[in-house]
Amino acid sequence: MDRTVYLNGAWVAEGDAKVSVFDRGFLFADAIYEVTAIIHGKLVDYPGHLARLKRSLDALGIAMPVAEAELLDLHKEIARRNGIEDGLIYLQVSRGVQDRDFVFPEAMEPTFVMFTQTKKVLDNPKWKTGLSVKTVPEGRWSDRQIKTVQLLYSSLRKTEANRQGYDDVLFVENGHITEASSANFHIVTQEGVLVTRDLSNALLHGITRGSILHLARQADLKVEERAFTPEEAKAASEAFVTSATSFVTPVVKMDGVTIGNGEVGPISRRLLDIYIREQLSAGIPVAD
Incomplete structure (x- = not known):
């Protein structure tokens, strides 16, 4: 596959999408995610997924990586860039990068990634x-x-x-x-x-x-x-x-x-x- 991935503000080829080994998502599973389906070119239940994303981030004290309007635009853009008419959009937000330590500072720069998966969601046997x-x-x-x-x-x-x-x-x-x-x-x-x-x-x-x-x-x-x-x-x-x-x-x-x-x-x-x-x-x- 040769997907375009969104990573920390940049559009990159999937083979070039790299996250630090010191990311707390990797070291501590200190991250949240959401998955939104697309059917016939339409985002499914998107407002609900946005609301839960915000609740999960708030619960862990992780900052929202982008504004709400920009996040919706990113969902549309990544679907267009990868030609997704039917499939899934996955996003993950981790607390960010620091040297390995159980204690983390109050303010960290989140790591934010999005990718797509082609799937015939209406063809479930x-x-x-x-x-x-x-x-x-x-x-x-x-x-x-x-x-x-x-x-x-x-x-x-x-x-x-x-x-x-x-x-x-x-x-x-x-x-x-x-x-x-x-x-x-x-x-x-x-x-x-x-x-x-x-x-x-x-x-x-x-x-x-x-x-x-x-x-x-x-x-x-x-x-x-x-x-x-x-x-x-x-x-x-x-x-x-x-x-x-x-x-x-x-x-x-x-x-x-x-x-x-x-x-x-x-x-x-x-x-x-x-x-x-x-x-x-x-x-x-x-x-x-």
């Missing part, structure tokens, strides 16, 4: 077949509402699950499901109630999660935000995960137990259709 997941103990740090790059535990557990034939994992803490490795998890009860974990520092405050709950309520679906157990999930009529990269993806099997009838459920399918239609209408065009 798992939307038709569903996912098979397994439960594993929660082992991440406690401030999961901050979208940091501390993803090693999630990566290890998901890789292990993949090698065992599963698509993903669900983390379980104190007897209740928190979320998947990189997505929020939802169930639909036998009575047709959409249940999702209530927001706290136990899970990431997903932007797609918020949009889906809003659309579900608009569609007159009953929604409950509360904790639930793996046993309740296995007894559900259907289940799905939500994320910025996969939107609404059904889950049809959990720990080898079939959920519902083992097929993609009607509510999952309906919410996916509504979400895509909404984003194609409301998304921000990358071309002026």
Whole structure:
């Protein structure tokens, strides 16, 4: 690949995009990130991702690297430079560079990078077949509402699950499901109630999660935000995960137990259709 990358105010070829070995993102995972999808040349849920970016930066005391208006312009420009009509824009902001020390000064110059990934986001085969997941103990740090790059535990557990034939994992803490490795998890009860974990520092405050709950309520679906157990999930009529990269993806099997009838459920399918239609209408065009 020969992408153009944005790095600290400059447009550079990906092979020339270098970050210092003394960057705290590299040494301490002292960094946050966001991923925004593009479908048919439109940014998906961009205002939500911007708001969460600011919350994450504030939580860690890292300065916003550019003004809000400039950040939107950079999203449009990097998509144009790399010819992205369908795909992803990844951004990462670290605290910056200093000699290795657990204690950092109050004011540092952030390291800011953006790159793109071409992906046919509307051509997800798992939307038709569903996912098979397994439960594993929660082992991440406690401030999961901050979208940091501390993803090693999630990566290890998901890789292990993949090698065992599963698509993903669900983390379980104190007897209740928190979320998947990189997505929020939802169930639909036998009575047709959409249940999702209530927001706290136990899970990431997903932007797609918020949009889906809003659309579900608009569609007159009953929604409950509360904790639930793996046993309740296995007894559900259907289940799905939500994320910025996969939107609404059904889950049809959990720990080898079939959920519902083992097929993609009607509510999952309906919410996916509504979400895509909404984003194609409301998304921000990358071309002026």
